[in-house]
Amino acid sequence: MKLLILLLILLMLILSPINSESRLVKYLPGFPGNLPFKLHTGYVGVGKGEEVQLFYYFIESERDPETDPLLLWLTGGPGCTSLSAIYFEHIGPLSFNYTGVYFNRTTSTWETDLPALQLNPYSWTKVSNILFLESPVGTGFSYATNAESYYTTDIKSSKQIYEFIQKFLMEHPQFAKNPLYVGGSSYCGLIVPFITQDIVNGNEGETGSHINIKGYVLGSPLTDPFDTDRIGKIKFVHRVSLLSDDLYESTKVSCGAPYWNVSSAECENNVQAVLDFVAPLNDENMLEPKCDNSFPSIWCRKNYNLIIDNWANNPQVREALNVREGTVGHWTRCNQTLKTQSYMTTMISSFGYHQYLTNRPIRALIYGLINSGDQELSATYVGILRWIKRLDVVIDDDWRPWFVNDLVAGYVTKYSNGHYNLTFTTVKGAGHCPSEYKPQESLAMFQRWLAHSSL
Template structure:
C-alpha cells in the first residue's frame, strides 16, 4: 500500500451525484393502503421544478429502487456538467438518521446524514438500523449500476455528513468485501468522503468540553475545574452520576454553551419565537418542508402517490413523530481501520464552528488510525490564491493642532457621559470608528460604488451617507480625537513637532482619562501577554497543530513562559510565519493582497473613505484648514517609520496603577482576531490580581449569545472583560448591534 493511498488527504473532483436516503421509512408514518406492487427499478427525468423559471439547466433523474422486497429507496441522480461518462460518481448520504437528502440538494448545507424523504417500506413492522442501511445501500448500488451500465466503470466515492459517519465507512467496507467476493457488478471504488462525521458517541461527549474551551465559550478556570473534578471524563454515564462535583461543573458548562446553536456557534439559535424577520437556519428548513409537501412538487419529482402522508426533513426530531431506528454501530472506527489496508483515498473535513461534532473529535480518532502524516502535516489551504469638528492646540506654543469630531448624545448631552475615542495604529484616523466601526452616527451606503481597476478611477460620485442605527452616541457624547499628530487631519506648524512618541502623545491627552476608560481589542503587552496569547489562541482555534504547539510550549518554558530565550523566539516566529497568510483582523475573512482587490475584502473600505475624505467639498464641510494636510490616508503608516517612536513596550504597568483607583474599565475583544487575541488580553488582566466579582458567563442580545463576560472588582476599581462572538479587530465593525448593547449596559453601570 502506498503512502498516498493511506493518507487522509484533500481532493476535489467533478462528480456525478446520487443523493439517496440513509434509511427507509417505517410504514407507521404512512397510510395503510401504501402497499402498491412495484418493480425493482422506476426512474424518470425531471425537466421542470415548481419555483424554478424554465427548464432545469442540469440533468436530474429521480426514481425508486427496491431492496429486500420490502423497501423502496428514493433517489435523486444529478449528472456532472463536465463529462458524465468518465467523471466520478458520488453517493451522498445526508444524515440523521432519518433526514432527507433533499436538504443537501436544495441548500448545499449539511446538517445531518440522509434520512427518510420519499423512501418508504411496504412492511409496516420493518425497523431500520445502521447495519441494515449499509447493506441495503450496497444492494441499491448494485441494482442501480446494472440499470445504468454506462456508469459501471466510473470512479466511485461514498460520501456523507454527520450521522453518515457511522454508515459511510460501513457501506464502503461492504463494497470492498463485495468486490473481493465477486458478488454482483464490480464497483470502481476509489474512496470516501466524510463531513463533520459522528464516529463514536463517547468521543463526541468527551471532546465537546475541550472544544468549548478552545473557542472561548467556557473560561480557563471552569475548564480546569472540569478536568480535575471529572478526571477528564465528561460523558453522561454511570460512573459520573455519583460524582456530584463533576455534575455541578458540567451543569455550569452547559449554562455557558446551551444558549448557542451547536451546529454552528456563530449562527443565531432557532427558538420557538424565531420568525423570518429574525433569520435562523431553521427558517430555511421550514421553507423546504412547505415546498416538498406541495402536490405539484411531488408530481414533478415523480413521487408515488399515497406512499407517504407527509414529507418530514428529519424523522424523529419532533415529539409527535415516532421513528424506530436501531443505532447498532457504536463506533465506526473499526471500519476506518479496515479501510486503511485498502488502496483508497479519504477526504474528511469539518467546519471549525461546529460544536455538535467538534473537529477535535475527528482529529482524535484519525490519529488513532496510526497513519503517518506527510512532511506538511498541518498547513493552511486557500481559495483563489488569497482570500477590517475642529482643532485643539497642544504644546507650549500650540504648535500641534489635533483635529477632533465631537458628536453629542441623542439622549441627554448635558448629563450623559463623555467618551474620548482614540483609534489605533499609531496613525489611524478616528473616521474609521465613525464610518466603519459603527461607533458614530453615520456609515457609507456602497450602492453603485465601483473602482475601475483599468483606469484607476471611481465610477461614481461620492458615496452616499446613511444613518447608523447602532451608534454609541445614543447614550453618550463622543469625542473622536485624531492622535498622534500626523493622523487624519491633525498637523503641526513645525517640522520638529511631528517627531513624537507614546509618552508624549499620552501626556497631550491625559486629562480625558480621569473618569474611566474603554479598550477595544487592545495591544497592551506585545513582548509577553500578546505573544503568548497569540500562540495559545492560534492553537485553540485549530490554526496550529497539536504537535507544533506542544513543541513551542516546551521551548518557551510553559506554563511560566520565558519568551526572551532565542529558541522560544525562533518557535514563535515559526508560528507567526505559519499564520501570516491569514487576515490578522479576522481570520475568517479574506486577506487583502492587492491594492485594488477585485474580490471583496475590508481594504475596499479604505479606498472608498480615502476618496471621500480627500474631496474638496467634504473638507470644506468638516472645516479642515486648507493647506494643512496633503493627501489624507486612513492610516498614516509613515509615522511608524519616520516620526513616531514606540517607547511604551507594555502598558501593563499603567493598568496596574489604574487598578488602585476608583474608576471603571470596559475591555472587550473579538474572538476571531489574531492580532490582539482575547487570550492575550485575558492573560494580562488576570495578572492585575483583581478579584473576580461575577465569573465567566454568556451575555445575550435578542435571545442569542453575543459573547462571554467576566467582571472583576477590588472594591474601588471595577473592570469588565468581554468577548464579542464572531467579531474581529474593532468588534463593533463586525457586530454593531451587539457592541451597542454592550456599551449601553456598561455605561449605565449594569452587568451584561
C-alpha cells in the same frame, strides 16, 4: 491653587497664537439634507507654543447631551483617522452607502468622487457624547506649524492629549460636569491607560483642572506585545485548532514563554512553523480573506475602507468640516509615514498603568470593559485574560454568556478591587475592533455597561 491653575489655562486660551475654534457642521457632502445630530469640528492647540493643532469631531449625544457621559475616543495605528471609528467601526452616527458605486479591481480604487452617506442605527452617540480626536499629530487633519513638531512619541503624544482634554472642557464648560471616559482600540491599548492615569494624578495632585473621570474603554487592546500578547496569540491559535498538539507542546518545551527569546535551533524552527501556519490568515479576522495588492477584491474589507480617501480629499468635504486650508495635503486614512518617520514607540507595556488604576475608583470596560473579538489574531482574548489575571483582582461574576435578542453575543467576566471595577467581554464572531463586525451587539454592550446594568 486650583483657582490659579484654572486662570492660567484660561489666559493661555485667550493669548493663544492660533485661536481654538469649534464650529457646528449642519450638513456633509454625500448626506441628503441637514444632519439629524449635532456635529462640531475644530482645533485645539497643544504644546509650548501651541505648535501642534489637534483636530476633533465632537458629536453630541442623541439622547440627553446635558447628562449623558462624554467619551473621548482615540483611534489606533498609530496614525489612523478618527473617521475610521465614525464610519467603519460604527461608533459614530454615519456610514458609507456602497450601493451603485463601482470598485475598479485593476487600480484598487472606487470610481466615485463623493460617496453617499447613510445613518448608522447602532451609533454609540445614541447613549453618549463622543469626542473623536485625531492624534498623534499628523493623523487625519491634525497638523503642526513647524516640521520639528511632527516628531513625537507615545509619552509626548499622550501628554498632549491630556492637555487637549483640559482645554476642550475649558472651552466647553457645559460638558465639564458630565462623566468622562477615555476610549480607544488596538494600539490605543498602550495609550488610553496612561492618559487615564495622568488625569487621575492631575485630579489628586491638583496639577491641572479637575476632570470628572470615571473610567476607560478599550477594544481589542494592545497591552504587552513582547509578553502577554505574544503568548496569548500562540495559545489562541492552538486553542482554535490552527496548530497541532505536537507542535504546540514542542514550542512550549523548546522555547518557554513568551516564545520571544529564541535560544535554540529547535525553538527557532518551531516558532517559524507557527508563523507559517498563521501567515495565510487575516490577523484582524481569520474568517475573512487575507487581502493584498495581488488580490484586489470588493470582498476585501480594506478595499471597502479605501472609499474614505475619495470623500476626505473632496474640497467640498473639507470646507464643510472647517478644515484649515493648506494645512494638510493628500489625506490618507492611516498615515504610514508617521509610523516610519516621525513617531517613536516608547511604551513597551501598559500593564503597569492598568495595575495602578486598580487602586483607584475607576471603571474599566476594555471595550469599555475589556473587550475582544473572538476571531482575531492580533490582540487575542487569551492574551488579555492572561494580563488581567496578573492584576490580582477578584472575580465577581465568572465567565458566562451574554445575550442580544435572545442570542449569545459573547462571554463576560467581571472583576473588582475595592472601588475599582473591570468588565471583560468577548464578542462572538467579531474581529479586531469588534464594533466594526458586530455593531448591534457592541452598542448593547456599551449601553448596558454605561447604565451599570448586567450584560
